Amino acid sequence: MPDGGFHGFSQNTIEFLSDLKANNTKSWFEDHKRAYTEYVLKPAQSLISELSGFMLAIDPYLETSPAVGKTISRIYRDTRFSKDKSPFRTHIWITFKRLRKGWIDAPAFFFELTPVSYRYGMGFYSAAKDTMDTFREMIDNDPGEFKRAVSFYAEQRKFIIEGDRYKKRLDPSKPDDILDWYQRKNLYLVCNCAIDNRLFGYELVSDLTEGFNQLKDLYHYLYKIKSIQNSSGRSGDEYEFRKRY
Numbered sequence: 001m002p003d004g005g006f007h008g009f010s011q012n013t014i015e016f017l018s019d020l021k022a023n024n025t026k027s028w029f030e031d032h033k034r035a036y037t038e039y040v041l042k043p044a045q046s047l048i049s050e051l052s053g054f055m056l057a058i059d060p061y062l063e064t065s066p067a068v069g070k071t072i073s074r075i076y077r078d079t080r081f082s083k084d085k086s087p088f089r090t091h092i093w094i095t096f097k098r099l100r101k102g103w104i105d106a107p108a109f110f111f112e113l114t115p116v117s118y119r120y121g122m123g124f125y126s127a128a129k130d131t132m133d134t135f136r137e138m139i140d141n142d143p144g145e146f147k148r149a150v151s152f153y154a155e156q157r158k159f160i161i162e163g164d165r166y167k168k169r170l171d172p173s174k175p176d177d178i179l180d181w182y183q184r185k186n187l188y189l190v191c192n193c194a195i196d197n198r199l200f201g202y203e204l205v206s207d208l209t210e211g212f213n214q215l216k217d218l219y220h221y222l223y224k225i226k227s228i229q230n231s232s233g234r235s236g237d238e239y240e241f242r243k244r245y
Contacts, residue, residue, distance in 0.1 A: 006046040008201040012039040018115040021090040050205050055096045058216045062096045107222040122215040123188020134225045149221035159189040
């Protein structure tokens with residue numbers, strides 16, 4: 001490992017997030033801001049730098065700058081429209097996404113760390129109804145392409161499908177393994193982990209690259225939704241992306 005590379009998060013990271021949850025005030029945070037920088041922000045930045053080249057090989061238009069507001073979540077909460085007026089988030093997440101308006105309705109890769117767990121995966125932060133309707137149309141129009149995009153899923157035990165589901169069966173003719181995707185109001189695949197030693201070492205990089213590599217074909221498939229929805233006004237980078245993939 002070169003100097004400055006990612007060496008893992010630490011027990012100090014977990015302790016800081018736990019303490020912040022118990023002392024969620026501006027005065028406490030100001031007194032412990034150096035700990036936030038040292039134990040949360042810096043290792044997150046190092047992790048992003050370690051993954052940058054790999055992520056750009058998946059999609060050259062992903063944002064990989066190790067900066068708050070780009071790939072790293074802000075620690076300060078926007079409480080204007082929330083009943084919870086706690087000023088700080090007690091978890092951190094990293095997101096590899098294209099910087100665009102409405103990014104929450106486009107697929108993205110993510111890693112999230114809380115005081116008691118961590119998780120990573122890929123999918124929509126909050127898919128709009130028309131996005132998921134287009135997803136279902138894609139399955140209906142070319143089920144073979146969809147099956148190829150998710151062919152990895154049955155062979156692995158790392159990721160599970162999450163996202164709210166419609167209670168009413170939308171298409172009774174679909175088999176159960178397809179319905180698990182088809183019924184979703186939102187969709188993302190996630191690996192949920194308890195705090196363990198892999199979080200505290202370079203093994204986390206290996207886990208994320210292996211996991212994101214499994215998800216890349218599905219990522220490209222889901223991004224086609226935006227191409228379909230924007231087919232009348234495609235941007236240059238999306239056109240180049242389609243040519244490449």
